[in-house]
Amino acid sequence: GGKTAPQEFEENALSEVKHVIAVLSGKGGVGKSLVCGGIATQLTRAGYKVGILDADITGPSIPKMFGLSGRHAHALGKLLLPEVTESGIHVMSSNLVLQNETDPVLWRGPVIAGAIRQFWSETSWGPLDYLLVDMPPGTSDVALTVFQSLPVEGIVIVTSPQDLVSMIVAKAVNMAQKMDVPVLGVVENMSYIECPDCGKKIEVFGKSKLDEVAAQYSLDVLGRLPIDPALAAACDAGKIEESLPAEFLSQALAACEAV
Ligand code: ADP
Numbered sequence: 001g002g003k004t005a006p007q008e009f010e011e012n013a014l015s016e017v018k019h020v021i022a023v024l025s026g027k028g029g030v031g032k033s034l035v036c037g038g039i040a041t042q043l044t045r046a047g048y049k050v051g052i053l054d055a056d057i058t059g060p061s062i063p064k065m066f067g068l069s070g071r072h073a074h075a076l077g078k079l080l081l082p083e084v085t086e087s088g089i090h091v092m093s094s095n096l097v098l099q100n101e102t103d104p105v106l107w108r109g110p111v112i113a114g115a116i117r118q119f120w121s122e123t124s125w126g127p128l129d130y131l132l133v134d135m136p137p138g139t140s141d142v143a144l145t146v147f148q149s150l151p152v153e154g155i156v157i158v159t160s161p162q163d164l165v166s167m168i169v170a171k172a173v174n175m176a177q178k179m180d181v182p183v184l185g186v187v188e189n190m191s192y193i194e195c196p197d198c199g200k201k202i203e204v205f206g207k208s209k210l211d212e213v214a215a216q217y218s219l220d221v222l223g224r225l226p227i228d229p230a231l232a233a234a235c236d237a238g239k240i241e242e243s244l245p246a247e248f249l250s251q252a253l254a255a256c257e258a259v
């Protein structure tokens, strides 16, 4: 069911978004964008209309993962039009509005906050069942801006075993509580390597602490993803949609469906 927002969020006439779900991690490089793109792809395969708002303004990686590099979002009057992926996912990203996508984004805080708001209230999302938000890394002011600008209904936390998992999950849970948004659960990325010969799962970073930490904060574990060089290569080549295994992040998909 929908959340009764204590706060009024901006809307526009050309968007009708049923559920907004944010993908958050305590730090960069853990695979937040991969998990965000993965959940979006799985929701699309399940028949939902899906969008991705790339709120990682200074480190956008969603367009590349979906083969949208080099594309430029068009405008409809004052509204931005998302670019659409092969499987029909609507994407808005700083990468799609910059002249030269290889230029680093050197914008200051208020400009970044403005871009995030514009990607919500001045973008023509059309009718969507799910809008996934690829959050900026960590629990910074920019992350706060997202929660203050969009009606986020649930958060998926992404960790990896080499992190100080406990502290990183604590930070994310803290932010979720402050913003009064439920945590749908935690995904552990780069959790293990699967032996190509015997199929055995090898925990290269030592025994995972995820179950312990999840129990401590009463969080659901929404899955563990292996280190998969083929998947990394597929993402690099813009082919995430055709490369995901059928069961990829199935528990995270179910958690989104239960929102
Ligand atoms: P973040 O958004 O948290 O910064 P990304 O999703 O962009 O992280 O992932 C960082 C890099 O690691 C990317 O090049 C991505 O393809 C790679 N990567 C992420 N998860 C995996 C995985 N499970 N196996 C192999 N490579 C991965």
Ligand code: MG
Residues within 6 Å of the ligand: 032, 033, 034, 056, 059, 060, 061
């Ligand atoms: Mg990212």
